[in-house]
Amino acid sequence: MKKVDALVLRTIDYGESHKILTLLTPTYGKIAVMARGAKKPSSQLGSISQPFTYGTYLLMISERGMGTVAQADLIDSFRKIREDLFKTAYASYMMELIDRFTEEREPSAGIFLLALTLLSYLADDKDPEVLMRLTEVKMLDFAGIRPDLFHCANCGQPVETTIRFSIIKGGPLCSDCQASDERAIWIKPATLRLLQTFQAMDVRRLGEINVGEDVRRQMNKVLRQYYDEYSGVQLRTRAFLDQLHKYELDF
Ligand SMILES: [Zn+2]
Known part of the structure; x- marks a missing residue:
């Protein structure tokens, strides 16, 4: 026992x-x-x-x-x-x-x-x-697909802020490399900062966070596409969540 x-x-x-x-x-x-x-x-x-x-x-x-x-x-x-x-x-x-x-x-x-x-x-x-x-950010580590959010996914130089995240290259793009993936997702600098914060933080330290609509939408888009590209897993619960979300919007 x-x-x-x-x-x-x-x-x-x-x-x-x-x-x-x-x-x-x-x-x-x-x-x-x-x-x-x-x-x-x-x-x-x-x-x-x-x-x-x-x-x-x-x-x-x-x-x-x-x-x-x-x-x-x-x-x-x-x-x-x-x-x-x-x-x-x-x-x-x-x-x-x-x-x-x-x-x-x-x-x-x-x-x-x-x-x-x-x-x-x-x-x-x-x-x-x-x-x-x-x-989602935390599970990227356990899934073995942790993105480097601090370096340009194209040239490797340090990135403190960005306005584009490349799914295909697997991370943020520096200002020199913006054109290296024309399908890269536009994000606010605040979106990258929040992704970086989530990746580094101890979850027990999560305080009250105010996240604007744009940042929410962009984080969702980046993470969803990143999982779709690299995880090889279809989540059963996601469809139901999407339905619920639609229902909320319609309501
Ligand atoms: Zn670069």
Whole structure:
């Protein structure tokens, strides 16, 4: 038996009454475990088998095969997220990003802390769009596609500010190299600065950030196209988020 702090990244139903939980733990990394009977109303495992739940889990795990949850103590159910359709969509997106770029059974205290901090911020009503962009920037490292945001992607000289970001070349362009990619995305200097800040910062230090509409739109565009170009992953939760966003605009 192993006792570990864990976050539930996602769950799937298994048979009539069981659930398979994808847990993120600092000590064992990401692991899939069976929660037997978790779908039964009387089950003690019901409340700790929900997405985004944070708890201490007692697990039976072996070298091979799927582990089993013996019991668990709830630390935080993040009820404020699960009871809100929008927050649920944002959390699902952030946890999917983390899930897709995390290997099974590779311990990472850093990624666990990132996930937990992001969910706490979302529950505490921090700006969800800022949190999603922060997740995207941070996960570039774990996905192995970290862009160099401080040097020109064309000539390598230091770039303090820019007005163009080249997806194809994979970073900002200096003033001499603006013409090297005619499809480069126009961005404000503030957009590059925020990307740099997010890349370098300790997520626990995120204060209140006021981000203008232009910068939001540009960050979203740069990150989305960068992921599309380099990550090789289609995110399931993104389509739903896009739908929600449209609905918000129409409303
Ligand atoms: Zn250059």
